Amino acid sequence: MSTEFRAPPSTTALHIPDIPDDLSLPQFFLDYSHPARPLRPSGVPWLIEDGTGRAIGFDELRLRTASLANALSIKWNIIENDVVCVFSPNHVDYIVCIHATHRLGAIVTPANPGYTADELVHQLETTKAALVLVYADFLPTALAAAKLVGLSEDRIVVIEPSAASPFNGKHETLSSLVSLGSSKPQNFVERKLRPGEAKTKVAFYSFSSGTTGKPKAVVIPHYAFTANILQTAAHHGLNDPSVKKKQLNPGDVSVAGTLSCFDNIPAEIGAVLPFFHIYGLVVVLHYMLFAGLSLVVIPKFNFTEFLESIVKYKITHLCLVPPQIVLLCKHPAVKNYDLSHVKWCISGAAPLSGAILKSVRKVLPNAAIGQGYGMTETVTTVAFMSARQKMGVVGSAGQIIPGNIARVVRPDGTLCKEGEQGELLITGPSMALGYLNNEQATKETFVDGWVRTGDEVVIRNFELFVVDRLKEIIKVKGFQVAPAELEGHLLTHPAVADACVVGIADDYSGEVPLAFIVLRADILKRVAANPREGEKLKAALKKHVADNKIAYKRLTGGVHFIDAIPKNPSGKILRRVLETRRSNCQQSSVLPNCRA
Template sequence: MAEFHPPHGASPLPNIPDDLSIPQFFLDFNHPARPVRPHGVPWLVEDHTARPIAFDELRLRTAGLANALSSKWNIAENDVICIYSPNHVDYPVCIWATHKLGAIVTPANPGYSADELVHQLTTTSTKLLLVYTDFLPTALSAARLAGLPEDRIVVIEPSAASPFNGKHETVSKLVSFGSSKPQNFIERKLRPGEAKTKVAFYSFSSGTTGKPKAVVIPHYACIANVLQKVAHYGLNDPSLKKKHMNPGEVAIAVLPFFHIYGLVVVMHYLLFAGLSLVVVPKFNFTEFLKSIVRHKITHLFLVPPQIVLLCKHPATKNYDLSHVSFCASGAAPLSGELMSSLRHILPNAAIGQGYGMTETCTTISLMGGRQRMGTEGSAGQLIPGILARVVHPDGSLCKEGEQGELVVTGPSMALGYLNNIQATDETFVDGWVRTGDEVIMRNSEVFVIDRLKEIIKVKGFQVAPAELEGHLLLHPAVADACVVPIPDDYSGEIPLAYIVLREDAQKRVLKSPREGEQLKAALKKHVADTKIAYKRLAGGVIFIDAIPKNPSGKILRRVLRDQARVQVSQRAKL
């Protein structure tokens, strides 16, 4: 078999409108596949106050904010707005208001340093920055460096405890202003087929070299992936008596909305499916448990580090989680051992994994709609609309059960990388996306074996080794560097650096072991001072005589990665 399809008997893919923007699809259009949300069931719930937010409020706030953005800054077609914020009930409002104007959203990680945020602002030519108050100082520094005027910074929510001086507009004030004025813009109707190329998001994804790249995602891709999941879970299948999710159930939105998993799966899909989202700004495990109980959460969409805590943290036993009926894990592989442990923590829940990428506008595979437990080691079944190939290194196609690189196509694929032709040509080939993951396919299920790409996955976040290596080489003691992943029970993987020292530093270390430990600490600090927390060298630093390379000078990263895994395994046995 040269190509792999969703399982036989999967629900057919509903019609995907190709002339609607995302807010038009969600707020103005009643798609026949949309489950009916019961009367009085809110779309969003603010976690700490339990304040419910209904459809009408979201729709009015979206229209008001869009009008204000148009009136005050003339935000229009293809302008870019960056959202630099943790989860917030106004996050979807900010997205949909931007899209109503034909503009583009680039979601940024609020943990970014100023330098990292500058890269995103300049790469996307951002015109306006929406920032949560707590992160205003970093946003101001980045804006100055990126040449973005201070009057183009909008605060999402002022706070007495945060350094907010009242100089900036706030989202709530803009909503009031925009709602009180005549409409200043004409919302454009897309031509048939235009949603396939009309850009909605510049979502950042790390490549194997250099800094993160902006993935160009059209409106159609997000809408398509929502409808693909509706079909996969059989939400409108009358023969499926017990569905994984039903309108009126409650999910916790603790995964960050800036990440493609939180953005498409949690925010957009679950809202379309008729669930209420309890919006949590920041993950704190004990508070997370309290929220699950307080709001009677039925659905958990998590990443492996959060599942590790559920299974191993002593606080879990203090909470009754029997009302949880569904738990999905994604962004990184979940071991069979953890899945087995989770069954005891969530005795009434269907449990499984999913797999996807920013470049595929999220989901490629999910636990089947009729499965109560996902197949151990499986990243799920291909969802409707996805076609997959598994490719040998020589380019020939693998048969079922053979190992090779997963290559996929479908209606949700991104368009490429912004202003990066070389990277686009390497990943997006004739409508197919090279995932960089080595897999085996069995019975339409994806089993991820290894990563061909050099990306490190820390708590589900992507870390490019080359970015850290380039930064380490700036340190005066470093002659060469190679960063590899090592396994970690909590984070999945963490970065470890192999360092070749310059001759003078090497002599100092040979003379004094204490000097070596101080230098390792200095190198870890060198990274920590300028990189977001998940990019730091949590795996440590190892000095080495030479970095193994092939004749053309390319780092043989797998050699050191395998060596590091052996060392970690040996330490674990001691």
């Protein structure tokens, strides 16, 4: 049996499209018509501004990009290898900021607008950013961070002023720069890359969503970015005549939203598919536009308003993360909206249980539903639900996309065969170059052309099953317990809004599972009013697991109610944030920010 895993033969019959190795991202995206790119019908907009309904086409995007690039050159002499930080939620000009920076040969570092000043300082210092483009609402944080790193205030550009923001008129705005750039002769010469140079020419310093230590800057070249777009296009058969009923078609409508504040849902599950995260940056922003879809851009929204936008704009394609999928299954407002026009729904960034996958089928009855898998270090997509599937295989994160090669490795370094469990290693044309100024971390993750994902997986019948993070596996009497499995099961209980399972030390078993539970708002009120109700519910949740799981997977470590499960912007649980609370669980039933 093979010890290396590739895409199924059915998806590689037309081989991977040629990947240009002499084009920057904007040159590939705005100047070049690749044969794998579907033809966008006339009148189909590229972007739609959610709040106003304003449609933005190719000509406007291309002109704004050229004008902003010219202004950045005139005003600050931004040149090759300078770094520009984009500190903003999703916005229709986000892609303009990216491509304008790249026109000058400079590097983009997207930053989470939810950062504190100290967190932003880390990113600005690591990348040595020369300019910050900031959404007005986050200007105070940008100014505080800029002061700490010695970046002058005149190098802070406001993307969009607003009446509610603290913008004081002292800074250049994106609109004023576009006007300046369009009124002046071109001040720069855009460089043509040499053959092969795109493989090393840096496009992004994207920060990884690690759960320990400070985030690391992943060095992403232009070639890797365009490669992943073309690999995914081949996987979906965008221009493949053998795929009769395509999942993505020019003229379809997708959506991008960020900084969500869901009704009665903890804010920690917000920031769904933001452009600063690799999933939103590659798959949602660039790949969907490449495929010919229109993209509805939502800077800020709550869940019910998100549902309204899906209906208003007849959004057909949803790229979600598990917290949103759970809301679709459980939020009472969903029944008020007709979502029958949705024809494609993909969940990524964290494992989704089979039970929840089946539940969302009832909410989106006409949609192809499945999962994808990727990471910043692989410049997103490693695996995707097959273009020929209406429903992804339960528990599968999809099939390896064309061009990628996977290995599954045992702890002793030997290679697993099909169906055996081990750590996933990936290689292919879209791998990042390493971590910026972090040689040790680079050596640990990027090994002889392979990326060590740190994920425990099984590959069977071309399907990738992510068991869990290696360092998050709970060992009970020598048996491995995957937290994601128990979390998915707990989410099927009607009282549970969110869940996180961790292991706590036990003298007899080594470790035992402990569940942190976020209750639905109505249930929480009942429990707060009557502590006995809380104890009954804890017993019911333990029984919910015990009735359906083998003995060593039972919640022997207990159940604790908590206000919110800490998560990163892509929806991955930050288990390490719960480490101190976990140790407290062994001493007290009452936790900080918990309801016992």
